[in-house]
Amino acid sequence: MSNYKLNRRKFLKGSTVLGAGLVAPTIFTRSASAYTNEPGKGSVVLGFNVPQSGPYADEGADELRAYKLAVKHLNGEGDGGMMSTFSSQALNGTGILGRKVEYVTGDTQTKSDAARASARAMIEKDGAIMITGGSSSGVAIAVQSLCQDAGIIFMAGLTHSNDTTGKDKKANGFRHFFNAYMSAQALAPVLVEHYGADRKAYHLTADYTWGWTQEASMIQATEALGWKTVKTVRTPLSATDFSSYIAPVTNSGADVLILNHYGSNMVNSLTNAVQFGLKNKMVNGKQFEIVVPLYSRLMAQGAGDAVKGIFGSTNWHWSLKDAGSKAFVDSFGKEYGRPPSQAAQTCYAQTLLYADACQRAGSFNPCDVGAALEGFEFDGLGNGKTLYRAADHQCFKDVLVVKGKENPTSDFDLLEVVQITPVEKVIYEPDNPMFAGGSLGKCNPGV
Amino acid sequence: MDAFLLQILNGLDKGSAYALIALGLTLIFGTLGVVNFAHGALFMIGAFCTVVLNSLFTLTKVTISATEKTPWGTPLEIHTPYVQLWFGDIGATMIDYSVFWSLLFAIPVMLIVGVAMERGLIKHFYKRPHADQILVTFGLAIVLQEIIKQIFGANPIPQPAPDAFVGSIDIGAMLGMAQNTVIYPIWRLIYFLFSAIVIGGVFAFLQYTTFGMVVRAGMADRETVGLLGINIDRRFTAMFGLAAVVTGLAGAMYTPILSPNYHMGMDFLVLCFVVVVVGGMGSLTGAVAAGFLLGILESFASMPAVKEFLLGFSIDQVIIYLVAVIILLVRPRGLMGRKGVMET
Numbered sequence: 009m010s011n012y013k014l015n016r017r018k019f020l021k022g023s024t025v026l027g028a029g030l031v032a033p034t035i036f037t038r039s040a041s042a043y044t045n046e047p048g049k050g051s052v053v054l055g056f057n058v059p060q061s062g063p064y065a066d067e068g069a070d071e072l073r074a075y076k077l078a079v080k081h082l083n084g085e086g087d088g089g090m091m092s093t094f095s096s097q098a099l100n101g102t103g104i105l106g107r108k109v110e111y112v113t114g115d116t117q118t119k120s121d122a123a124r125a126s127a128r129a130m131i132e133k134d135g136a137i138m139i140t141g142g143s144s145s146g147v148a149i150a151v152q153s154l155c156q157d158a159g160i161i162f163m164a165g166l167t168h169s170n171d172t173t174g175k176d177k178k179a180n181g182f183r184h185f186f187n188a189y190m191s192a193q194a195l196a197p198v199l200v201e202h203y204g205a206d207r208k209a210y211h212l213t214a215d216y217t218w219g220w221t222q223e224a225s226m227i228q229a230t231e232a233l234g235w236k237t238v239k240t241v242r243t244p245l246s247a248t249d250f251s252s253y254i255a256p257v258t259n260s261g262a263d264v265l266i267l268n269h270y271g272s273n274m275v276n277s278l279t280n281a282v283q284f285g286l287k288n289k290m291v292n293g294k295q296f297e298i299v300v301p302l303y304s305r306l307m308a309q310g311a312g313d314a315v316k317g318i319f320g321s322t323n324w325h326w327s328l329k330d331a332g333s334k335a336f337v338d339s340f341g342k343e344y345g346r347p348p349s350q351a352a353q354t355c356y357a358q359t360l361l362y363a364d365a366c367q368r369a370g371s372f373n374p375c376d377v378g379a380a381l382e383g384f385e386f387d388g389l390g391n392g393k394t395l396y397r398a399a400d401h402q403c404f405k406d407v408l409v410v411k412g413k414e415n416p417t418s419d420f421d422l423l424e425v426v427q428i429t430p431v432e433k434v435i436y437e438p439d440n441p442m443f444a445g446g447s448l449g450k451c452n453p454g455v
Numbered sequence: 456m457d458a459f460l461l462q463i464l465n466g467l468d469k470g471s472a473y474a475l476i477a478l479g480l481t482l483i484f485g486t487l488g489v490v491n492f493a494h495g496a497l498f499m500i501g502a503f504c505t506v507v508l509n510s511l512f513t514l515t516k517v518t519i520s521a522t523e524k525t526p527w528g529t530p531l532e533i534h535t536p537y538v539q540l541w542f543g544d545i546g547a548t549m550i551d552y553s554v555f556w557s558l559l560f561a562i563p564v565m566l567i568v569g570v571a572m573e574r575g576l577i578k579h580f581y582k583r584p585h586a587d588q589i590l591v592t593f594g595l596a597i598v599l600q601e602i603i604k605q606i607f608g609a610n611p612i613p614q615p616a617p618d619a620f621v622g623s624i625d626i627g628a629m630l631g632m633a634q635n636t637v638i639y640p641i642w643r644l645i646y647f648l649f650s651a652i653v654i655g656g657v658f659a660f661l662q663y664t665t666f667g668m669v670v671r672a673g674m675a676d677r678e679t680v681g682l683l684g685i686n687i688d689r690r691f692t693a694m695f696g697l698a699a700v701v702t703g704l705a706g707a708m709y710t711p712i713l714s715p716n717y718h719m720g721m722d723f724l725v726l727c728f729v730v731v732v733v734g735g736m737g738s739l740t741g742a743v744a745a746g747f748l749l750g751i752l753e754s755f756a757s758m759p760a761v762k763e764f765l766l767g768f769s770i771d772q773v774i775i776y777l778v779a780v781i782i783l784l785v786r787p788r789g790l791m792g793r794k795g796v797m798e799t
Contacts, residue, residue: 065609252757255461275611283640285623312613341527
């Protein structure tokens, strides 16, 4: 029979030893990892968070194709795509820092809450070191904020709102895609050149962050060149029939309709506007014109013949003849039998840029990677010379002004590049009022 | 005046779609007593009948060009529709008028879908509470739209109207007003005429045929009709099929106005339920009248002048629900609701 008796002193001693024993592994773990999801020796996981369902699912599918191609090229498979034309030659087809690149995918559903949930799952369950993708500014801003808190780098996909690198910018977030301000600065002079300086514009605008910044940017850029704004009308994102918004345009005195719409909104509003005969109407002695500031080839396919002759802007187009674009179109076309969209190009570029930054930094630490991306100047990824500005993590490059082709030769040949606006014409100071408020804050390595 | 007329036309056009869908919905409710939340999916399936037929008409023979290449260096594929190869110009006209052909295609398809839906699933819920019916039909609607999304993708698929009906006409000039003041798309006018014909046809069928008379008698007093030795269930199943056809045709004809996409049914469904409730549950004339009324109200509510009058508040997305609340407060059975329908 044991004569062991538990007294208060023994209980306290025991508790202390037990507590120390339990806490010790956590201390070792914390010190063993310097940042969130530090990869092991064998592989590194990237998280591709794209809309696989919802209204932008086709755009998301093209983004995913681009990501898979990028992973293939990073791992030394295929023809290497834009890796061979990329001005930085740090990537060598052996993955990233010698680790094989693997990936997981999430479905944003083009909803902020769903996008955050899938990004969180990829970070916490799958150990993703970087999150990228998305086809909506609302989603991009929400996921960027999550990545900032989690200590993960976010390489934004298709997001065009000024706010992504304006009032909602974050130190862990980086955008390769252009923005609403740059679109407006590139587009307005072309519109004035073709339609004249004496024009009255009527805006129909999607009622969310991207629509607001697109509308403000277009008003500022066109009014600076002599146009007047007759009216701005906000339309709900859920709208499918725009006929009752279009009808008042016909008698408003406006001779230009600017559709600050994207996705299915753009497809439907443009189709409605054409159905109401706006393209053939004469107002104030001038031909009535329609403008779509942000074009996407996939959306143009949805709108069909309605896009013919309509001006807009785009981040990139597969018909560009520079070495990077040609290499990417060749690689993508052979892999999938179709040319890549602008969403695919920006996502592919973002993946290479991230991998290259890790390679140059010699680390996956988000703060080292961020430092490698800040102020990075590069070429060969399809947009000419490009700068990743340190002040706001926005890429600055030439902007394409495009027009719906009158005589397309295929389902993909819908837009023609009218002008390549040099970056000097669209760049702005970091404290530009359109981007005011918010700050990058400090890089967060997590853990 | 011109803006007023334009919004009236817009309202009639929207109301046409609401009235056609609500007519089918209330027909099913009036005959079978089922609250069918899958009714919007029938509208969507009807629209996709047009997509399918257009795809069949534009099935292409692929030939490889000996000289031309794609931008990525592979030989260029030249696609020529078989219909055009076989029938020449007649084939090209068939493709152009595929929306009208799709009506012929949609009738049997929707009849089969409607009868299969009723016999396969909904009949098992006749004696169950309305909440069960709503749950099962709502689930069915989601399944159907996910199937469509898997097959056709998530993006809208444009379906052009025949060339002869593309563009718009100057209604203002026709009415003696100034030119270019009231311009309206031709196809939307055709849609309005089409819906008037279909609605008139359904009413005539119920009013002037023996079958319709029996159905109306069954709607009024199912048990007595059954006691007379008439198999009213079979007739009601046929009415479910008819409602599916009406809704499917509404969807098929709507495709040049709204490019078909997998969630278009859901977009219309909730509004059409409100239309049915406002019109009066089970009342066919009520559904049609409420459809046009709410369509017109919705159009007027989205005018910038209305927004300015309401000090910047936008009510176009809620006007239908506001009116529904007011009508139900004043007339709890809706505009033309009968006593005893959905009342215990």
